[in-house]
Amino acid sequence: MATQQKSFSSNLGAIMAAVGSAVGLGNIWRFPYICGQYGGGAFLIVYLCFVFLLGAVLMMSEFVIGRRSQHRTLQAYGVVAKGKKGWNVIGVLGLITCFFILSQYLVLSGWTTSYIWDAVDGTLASLGTDAGAISDHFSSFSVSTWRPVLCLSIFAVLVLVVVLGGVQSGIESVSKLLMPLLVLLVLVLCVRSLTLPNAGRGVEYLFMPDFSRLTGQGILAALGQALFSLSVGMGAMIVYGSYIPVKDNLFSTAMWITACDTLIAVLSGLAIFPAVFSCGFDPTGGPGLVFCVLPNVFNMMGGAGVVFAAIFFILLMVAALTSAISLLETLAASCSERFNWKRLNSSMALFVLTTAAGVVFSLSLGRLSHIKIADLTLFDLVDKLNSIYLPPLTALATIIFLGWVVPDADVRDELSNHGTIKIGYYPVFRFLVRFVVPVALTVVLITGIKG
Numbered sequence: 001m002a003t004q005q006k007s008f009s010s011n012l013g014a015i016m017a018a019v020g021s022a023v024g025l026g027n028i029w030r031f032p033y034i035c036g037q038y039g040g041g042a043f044l045i046v047y048l049c050f051v052f053l054l055g056a057v058l059m060m061s062e063f064v065i066g067r068r069s070q071h072r073t074l075q076a077y078g079v080v081a082k083g084k085k086g087w088n089v090i091g092v093l094g095l096i097t098c099f100f101i102l103s104q105y106l107v108l109s110g111w112t113t114s115y116i117w118d119a120v121d122g123t124l125a126s127l128g129t130d131a132g133a134i135s136d137h138f139s140s141f142s143v144s145t146w147r148p149v150l151c152l153s154i155f156a157v158l159v160l161v162v163v164l165g166g167v168q169s170g171i172e173s174v175s176k177l178l179m180p181l182l183v184l185l186v187l188v189l190c191v192r193s194l195t196l197p198n199a200g201r202g203v204e205y206l207f208m209p210d211f212s213r214l215t216g217q218g219i220l221a222a223l224g225q226a227l228f229s230l231s232v233g234m235g236a237m238i239v240y241g242s243y244i245p246v247k248d249n250l251f252s253t254a255m256w257i258t259a260c261d262t263l264i265a266v267l268s269g270l271a272i273f274p275a276v277f278s279c280g281f282d283p284t285g286g287p288g289l290v291f292c293v294l295p296n297v298f299n300m301m302g303g304a305g306v307v308f309a310a311i312f313f314i315l316l317m318v319a320a321l322t323s324a325i326s327l328l329e330t331l332a333a334s335c336s337e338r339f340n341w342k343r344l345n346s347s348m349a350l351f352v353l354t355t356a357a358g359v360v361f362s363l364s365l366g367r368l369s370h371i372k373i374a375d376l377t378l379f380d381l382v383d384k385l386n387s388i389y390l391p392p393l394t395a396l397a398t399i400i401f402l403g404w405v406v407p408d409a410d411v412r413d414e415l416s417n418h419g420t421i422k423i424g425y426y427p428v429f430r431f432l433v434r435f436v437v438p439v440a441l442t443v444v445l446i447t448g449i450k451g
Ligand code: TRP
Pocket: 021, 022, 023, 024, 025, 026, 027, 098, 101, 227, 228, 229, 230, 231, 232, 234, 236, 323, 324, 326, 327
């Protein structure tokens, strides 16, 4: 196979960058509210099964495709298929998914950026503990025109700057700096939350399974969340896979990333639920949980609340930043390679396109809310595509590709670093790849499309 042109400098660097990709709004904003909506502990158990049985397997599969081919998402499939035509179409599907996820991600990251500002300049504190005023603030802000667009653009420029910095000095060094900071911030918030009066009820909600609260929809949501949170099912881990040094063990790398991502999601739950219960709020509040409920919780803490509010939204932005970097890198590196564009031009072009799409999605909440497709605003449409249709579809195609098209010997060779490390787990991996994961994904896709 081709020699490695670009790579992370070490296994730690590769793990940090991929953890940076995986840990994002999905862990801190999305996981707690979905877990809250679908019943707490019972959802957590199903989620953990999906993460380790499907998510980690998909991540290893994408790593194998990326590192084996030494190509990015648009060409990797074709190279690994050794000339069998047509497989690159999965890469195209992956990039479309990345494009939509990044555009929507920019909107939410813009909100986070704006909330840091609100926390620092005292706007959030001035809303006091009036739940109505806090949610009015959020709804009037999110449907307004200029501020969300401005914040989104500022955030997008930050992402661009890091991506232009390159694989080692941009992505890897930023991730190595920001990830430990993120863990520290989550831990500070956990300690604060767990020492509030009645915190135990939140812990109980998160860890005591009550299966009567879990529905079929909840199981579906758990799968969507597992794929989203691990950044799999869109070819992003193919690009990072191609940067993993050839001597690294792909199995342990994937396990570390999966474990760290899951740990941060659970810690975010521990930072949020005890506080929500302690202040007497409803954990099933949905997507607004972080923007409408938490400011209230912070304000109830009195003076120090402002500090914790700022810490929380900075944490959210840091998490969003390393994920958005990975999304832009996937798009830019894949197009640059496929169309022979310079890295600078390709990153700039995709930055402009995704930011423009982000602006449209942001406006579709307010000024453009009259534009509807299938009775959904553009924002809701893209949300649906990103959560239930595109990632499971790309994931399904990828796993069938690896299990049934790529020669078994090639997969073994790549996972064992050409026979130099033991892969005792291989029969189990093979069985999951060929049967369990495809069947599970098909069931979920069909249910998702019907529902
Ligand atoms: N995993 C990210 C999160 O939890 C979101 C995400 C989904 C992502 N797909 C991605 C990030 C692809 C980078 C690349 O927030």
